[in-house]
Amino acid sequence: MQRIKRKKLRASTCPAVPSSTLLLLLVSSLLLGVPAHVSATTPTSATTTTPLDSEMMRGQEEEQEQRLAFPSLSTNQRQEYIDRLERILYTNIRPWWLGNSVVDLENGGFNLNHDINGNYLGPAPKMIVTQARITWFFSRLLLFEADEKEGGKESGKDGGQNREGMTEGENKGKREGGLKSNRSENLAMAMHGFTFLKDRMWDRANGGFVWRVAADGKTVVEGTFKDLYGQAFGLYALSYYYMATGDREALAMASQLFDLLYTRCHDTTHGGFFEAPFNDWSLDPAHFQGAIQRRSPKTINTHLHLLESLVAFHRALKEGGREEGMKGGSFEEEEKEGRGEDGREGRVETVIRELIALVTGKMLIDPPGTVVEFYASDWTPDDTPNLLLFGHVNELLWLVVDACESLDIRLSSLPPSFLSSLWIYSTTYGFDQTQGAFQNQRVLETEKPLLQPLLQPSLPFAQDDDKVWWVQAESLIAAAKYSRIDRGEGGGEGGIEAGEAFGALLKYLNGTMIDWERGEWFAEVKEGRKEGGKANEWKGPYHNGRAMILCLEELRGRKT
Numbered sequence: 093m094q095r096i097k098r099k100k101l102r103a104s105t106c107p108a109v110p111s112s113t114l115l116l117l118l119v120s121s122l123l124l125g126v127p128a129h130v131s132a133t134t135p136t137s138a139t140t141t142t143p144l145d146s147e148m149m150r151g152q153e154e155e156q157e158q159r160l161a162f163p164s165l166s167t168n169q170r171q172e173y174i175d176r177l178e179r180i181l182y183t184n185i186r187p188w189w190l191g192n193s194v195v196d197l198e199n200g201g202f203n204l205n206h207d208i209n210g211n212y213l214g215p216a217p218k219m220i221v222t223q224a225r226i227t228w229f230f231s232r233l234l235l236f237e238a239d240e241k242e243g244g245k246e247s248g249k250d251g252g253q254n255r256e257g258m259t260e261g262e263n264k265g266k267r268e269g270g271l272k273s274n275r276s277e278n279l280a281m282a283m284h285g286f287t288f289l290k291d292r293m294w295d296r297a298n299g300g301f302v303w304r305v306a307a308d309g310k311t312v313v314e315g316t317f318k319d320l321y322g323q324a325f326g327l328y329a330l331s332y333y334y335m336a337t338g339d340r341e342a343l344a345m346a347s348q349l350f351d352l353l354y355t356r357c358h359d360t361t362h363g364g365f366f367e368a369p370f371n372d373w374s375l376d377p378a379h380f381q382g383a384i385q386r387r388s389p390k391t392i393n394t395h396l397h398l399l400e401s402l403v404a405f406h407r408a409l410k411e412g413g414r415e416e417g418m419k420g421g422s423f424e425e426e427e428k429e430g431r432g433e434d435g436r437e438g439r440v441e442t443v444i445r446e447l448i449a450l451v452t453g454k455m456l457i458d459p460p461g462t463v464v465e466f467y468a469s470d471w472t473p474d475d476t477p478n479l480l481l482f483g484h485v486n487e488l489l490w491l492v493v494d495a496c497e498s499l500d501i502r503l504s505s506l507p508p509s510f511l512s513s514l515w516i517y518s519t520t521y522g523f524d525q526t527q528g529a530f531q532n533q534r535v536l537e538t539e540k541p542l543l544q545p546l547l548q549p550s551l552p553f554a555q556d557d558d559k560v561w562w563v564q565a566e567s568l569i570a571a572a573k574y575s576r577i578d579r580g581e582g583g584g585e586g587g588i589e590a591g592e593a594f595g596a597l598l599k600y601l602n603g604t605m606i607d608w609e610r611g612e613w614f615a616e617v618k619e620g621r622k623e624g625g626k627a628n629e630w631k632g633p634y635h636n637g638r639a640m641i642l643c644l645e646e647l648r649g650r651k652t
Contacts, residue, residue, distance in 0.1 A: 161550040161572040161646035162591050174647050182642035188611035189633050199309045200319040201288035202226050204327035206627040210610045215307035220293055220322040225634035227285025233278045234336040236641050249292025286333050298372050299352050301385040319383035320367045324397040327441045331404040343412050346405055363450050367394045388466040388474045398490050399447045403495045409437045452510045480534040482522030483563035486570035489514045493573045515574050519588035528596030530567045531555040563638035568597050572646040
């Protein structure tokens with residue numbers, strides 16, 4: 093897949109913005125609809141690749157890098173998918189988060205307390221996970237649209253004629269403005285989110301992010317744990333914000349956060365991380381609940397998000413090492429010993445490779461070829477009734493592909509059939525062919541040891557067939573990425589071919605889960621009933637917004 097150079101909003105032209113200036117920027121951009129031009133752009137230095145001395149896995153195949161998702165698609169069908177994804181991103185997802193009282197101009201951060209119709213229900217606490225996710229989304233949009241513009245597609249222009257299959261809501265979106273995005277608005281939102289993360293959620297005494305603050309941003313509501321689930325999203329947002337803006341303060345914070353994760357929480361015996369350190373980063377093996385519910389010391393949920401955030405941070409460090417503007421001052425001194433394999437960048441790569449080895453080795457239950465949610469400290473699967481979340485299985489699949497491609501690791505060096513076994517398992521047991529969407533999870537009904545029902549899938553399971561928004565979004569990405577590497581195994585043994593799943597998912601989303609009338613996606617569909625709020629501390633534009641961006645990149649053969 094072609095990796096392209098991009099222009100970046102430079103730190104020198106995009107300094108930390110005083111709150112008063114930021115308020116004016118947001119008011120003009122979001123409330124008055126007047127573009128608030130903030131910065132110029134300057135090209136980054138040419139991309140260079142530094143050889144990394146590793147015998148484990150090396151060099152993604154050249155031919156695979158150039159392949160498009162769904163290589164057998166006709167030109168017209170590919171363009172139809174692209175048009176549909178753009179309409180969802182630019183007329184359904186992005187506009188909703190710019191309005192609806194989401195931006196808190198008084199207290200900072202984002203208001204996330206909206207009912208199923210998108211009505212704002214009043215102030216609510218602000219949690220690190222979703223505050224970081226929204227900051228990430230608008231930072232990612234900045235990068236995506238900069239690359240699209242350089243790649244020959246002027247972002248913000250209508251994609252062309254209406255096509256068959258569009259709903260009335262989609263047509264209405266095109267008539268009322270079509271496919272456009274204002275970079276000044278995206279920058280304002282990203283800066284607004286970063287300012288809140290830095291000023292209100294960063295723990296200046298101990299480092300890292302607090303879990304939850306009050307609606308006014310001034311009072312810590314939950315600060316007992318530095319739960320790694322939340323720290324992962326903080327690192328994710330900081331890394332992409334730096335890559336989008338060149339703001340060195342964000343990279344410095346990300347570096348400090350990684351150092352804390354690595355020195356205080358990394359399990360040097362069994363690999364992975366201890367997930368629930370206390371506020372001062374101390375650990376107690378007997379306490380692993382943290383800020384989210386856990387049944388065991390290690391979980392696939394936290395570790396797959398650590399993987400994605402570490403890959404993002406590694407990319408940010410590589411870009412930071414190429415920046416000519418990073419000269420002099422305390423930041424350069426702080427970063428000097430972090431460069432190179434023996435420094436921070438090398439440590440990050442080592443941990444990423446460790447996590448890849450874990451998920452393809454100890455964490456994988458083979459047969460039947462899947463992962464579960466809960467593990468002991470030594471990565472033994474929890475033998476009490478365990479969970480299989482199909483969204484996490486599919487999310488893990490594409491995150492491993494992304495991590496390998498980011499580090500130039502050959503996918504052929506992974507354990508045989510690792511990726512295909514995940515896809516076959518999730519599509520065999522989790523894909524509702526009647527609805528064209530993935531079910532939520534399987535819950536073991538038996539108290540027998542975990543491996544027995546997994547090795548004998550005919551044993552009774554309690555099937556949760558609710559259709560949840562994030563599960564469909566992550567599965568859409570998995571289908572797109574898996575289609576590039578499938579060697580004909582995806583439709584075997586009861587599994588669904590990636591292209592078939594992608595088309596069915598997109599049809600389901602378009603007709604059932606996307607709210608074309610009021611904007612955004614419904615949180616879940618239970619027995620045909622649409623339920624859940626449009627925004628809360630667990631629901632933001634991260635899953636569905638990312639799915640649109642990454643699938644567009646896959647369909648075009650471009651990678652940010």
